[in-house]
Amino acid sequence: MEYPVFDAHVDTLMRLASPQEYLQGNSRTQLDMPRALESSVSHLVTAICAEAEKEPDAAFISGISMYKDIVHSSAIKLYLMIEGCQPLVDHPRMNEIINMTSIVSLTWNGQNSLGGGIGTDTGLTEKGKRLAAELDKAGIILDVSHLCDRSRRDLLLLGLRTVATHCNCRAVHNTPRNLPDADILEIAASGGVVGITFVPYFLGGNASLDTIADHLEHLVELVGINYAGFGSDFDGVPNLPAGIKDCTSWPDILELLDKRGWSSDDIASVAGNNWRRVFLNN
Ligand SMILES: [Zn+2]
Numbered sequence: 165m166e167y168p169v170f171d172a173h174v175d176t177l178m179r180l181a182s183p184q185e186y187l188q189g190n191s192r193t194q195l196d197m198p199r200a201l202e203s204s205v206s207h208l209v210t211a212i213c214a215e216a217e218k219e220p221d222a223a224f225i226s227g228i229s230m231y232k233d234i235v236h237s238s239a240i241k242l243y244l245m246i247e248g249c250q251p252l253v254d255h256p257r258m259n260e261i262i263n264m265t266s267i268v269s270l271t272w273n274g275q276n277s278l279g280g281g282i283g284t285d286t287g288l289t290e291k292g293k294r295l296a297a298e299l300d301k302a303g304i305i306l307d308v309s310h311l312c313d314r315s316r317r318d319l320l321l322l323g324l325r326t327v328a329t330h331c332n333c334r335a336v337h338n339t340p341r342n343l344p345d346a347d348i349l350e351i352a353a354s355g356g357v358v359g360i361t362f363v364p365y366f367l368g369g370n371a372s373l374d375t376i377a378d379h380l381e382h383l384v385e386l387v388g389i390n391y392a393g394f395g396s397d398f399d400g401v402p403n404l405p406a407g408i409k410d411c412t413s414w415p416d417i418l419e420l421l422d423k424r425g426w427s428s429d430d431i432a433s434v435a436g437n438n439w440r441r442v443f444l445n446n
Contacts, residue, residue, distance in 0.1 A: 165428055168206035169414050170436035172359040173330035173395030177210045178223070183233040194398040195411040200240055203414040206436060207241045207443070209329060209395070215248030215272035224251035228261060243446060245329070247310065248272030249295065266446035267305040267329070270296060271315065279315040282340050288318040300324040303445060308351065312340065320350045327356035327442060330395035332379040337368030345386055352391035357438045358383055359395030364405050371405035373420045380434065389430050393439045
């Protein structure tokens with residue numbers, strides 16, 4: 165059976181040397197349009213993670229222009245995510261960029277003027293809280309994935325809708341990038357979804373298709389079938405779990421769920437329906 169996949173986090177935009185590499189395919193990135201279509205990917209959240217680059221402002225501008233170059237020719241529905249909002253708030257045409265953005269993470273790893281990301285122990289700044297409220301009002305989704313515990317707590321306390329596009333469960337593997345059960349419950353209560361990610365370091369152990377399913381099953385046991393999804397992080401990490409070659413591996417992941425006894429309705433929910441509900445108006 166084929167399930168349309170909504171992948172809530174890929175870093176491919178930052179890896180492309182030309183729009184053709186995405187549109188016509190290439191052998192360098194873990195994802196491109198022809199391979200994603202072959203794997204029935206219907207929706208992708210493409211992130212601009214400029215704070216991770218040596219020259220964030222330049223990387224931000226080239227990421228935005230790459231997105232503009234591919235979004236209208238893409239046979240897969242694309243959404244823009246800003247991962248780390250410092251280059252956004254520093255940009256002279258911030259509002260224009262916000263208008264094309266569907267989802268943001270206030271920080272990447274480390275500290276910026278909005279709050280503390282992974283590796284820090286600081287909360288959101290007043291500026292960060294204000295921006296979160298403004299973006300939420302504008303219909304933009306707030307992603308907690310890269311926030312440290314204290315900043316994530318501050319964001320959840322604002323009572324806005326939040327999601328985690330690419331995080332796993334701390335109860336299954338204890339690392340700061342994974343979410344404690346209590347926070348997963350709050351995200352779901354806000355109407356958000358948590359996307360299980362393929363980053364081996366966040367899966368823990370000998371990362372494989374099975375460890376992906378273990379995190380997913382913990383998540384579903386905790387919050388129910390309607391608040392779980394995937395955010396692969398393709399092109400965000402050099403190494404992938406055993407059994408995952410690139411974005412053509414989606415059918416293998418979903419087939420494993422079938423083998424573990426999941427119903428086809430439940431597989432369809434986590435493969436795409438839950439994220440589609442969250443992004444309905446974006
Ligand atoms: Zn990330």
